[in-house]
Amino acid sequence: MKVHEYQARQIFADHGIPVPEGETTDSIIDAADIAARFNKPVMVKAQVLVGGRGKAGGVKYAENAEAAKVLATKILGMDIKGEKVRKVMISVAADILSESYVGIILDRGTQRPVFMVSSAGGVDIEEVAAKTPEKIHKLAVDPTVGLLPFQARNLAYKLYRDIGQVRQCADILMKLYDAFWNVDASLVEINPLITTPGGDVMAIDAKINIDDNALFRRKKVAAMRDLDAENPAEVKARDADLSFVKLDGNVGCIVNGAGLAMATMDLVKMYGGDPANFLDIGGSSNPQKVVTAMEIILSDPNVRSILINIFGGITRCDDVANGIVEAFSQLKPSVPVVVRLTGTNEKEAQKILASVKLPSEDTLDDVVKKAIELAG
DSSP: BBBEEEEEEEEHHHTTOOOOOOESSSSSHHHHHHHHHHHHHHEEOOOSSSSOOOHHHHHHEEEHHHHHHHHHHTTTEEEEEEEEEEEEEEOOOOOOEEEEEEEEETTTTTTEEEEESSSSSSSHHHHHHHOOGGGGGEEOTTTTTTTOOHHHEEEEETTSSHHHHHHHHHHHHHHHHHHHTTTTEEEEEEEEEOOOOSOOOEEEOOOOEEEEGGGGHHHHTTTOOOGSOHHHHHHHHHTOEEEEOOOOOEEEEEEEHHHHHHHHHHHHHHTTBOOEEEOOOOOOOHHHHHHHHHHHHHHHHHHOOEEEEESHHHHHHHHHHHHHHHHHHHHHHSSSSEEEEEEEEHHHHHHHHHTTOOOOSSEEEEHHHHHHHHHO
């Protein structure tokens, strides 16, 4: 789960990381009022869950409240990489002497959080890695003990020579690790971490990605989820306890079990097709899950055929077949559907499917080839 910059900043501030004053609004009038209240130059920043805001014109400097109002008028409603700007953050503009990059990412290879710091801040870290990889310094943190003070200082010395700034940076790094840990993040970034002419070190940008699997124990963080910015089909699938990921193909897939779903999509690709989604209904035999899965698939205008592949172990094939029949009754799909049901109660399932004259296949290869053929 991604959170907006203003939410990430609040998490940083809650952990004691210095950030500029700022407020968020969806109103042009309020934007001007906020800027007037600060009575300083401000940044008007689009709040979207995609990168590239600055290049798209979504981050602008305003000298005064009137300029902030004009910029908010332009930015609110703007489309940035397919996401509509619904809110802007009005943030006090900082005087910048230098810019650095600081981030933590969960490295699945080492199974540890890894710090990355670079004196080349203010640009995409991928660009730095490609052009000047020697400027990126990394440290894998032992999660049993966390980031130790001497490690934080060593990282800070990679960025600053002034001892006062080293101490400030080390303190920020310690607090950043606490924030990473306390919200179950998979990524946190400060880009840039700046120094001011007065010698202060401050985070003027904030990015946090949260591990979805941990949201059940992070209620406050879960409440930050912006459903308007998410794919409606993925929101509906999550509410129905379905695992769904939208893809770009035209063969809709409804499968039980993540491994079987991946294998099914691999076969679709192998035989020249293109899967429209990953959708795992799980081990439940609840027919309503199949109905909801069909609704989600049919909401995608790119889908030209639907492939249902069920291997019944705990999942009963007859229950899935009842769900398919109910889905046909309620939804009356306009695209062809082909089914493979094998395993628990498969004979009963075949009899149920015969009532709606659905084409079925006995093998995984055959059902995949048929779905691709029906997709045209």
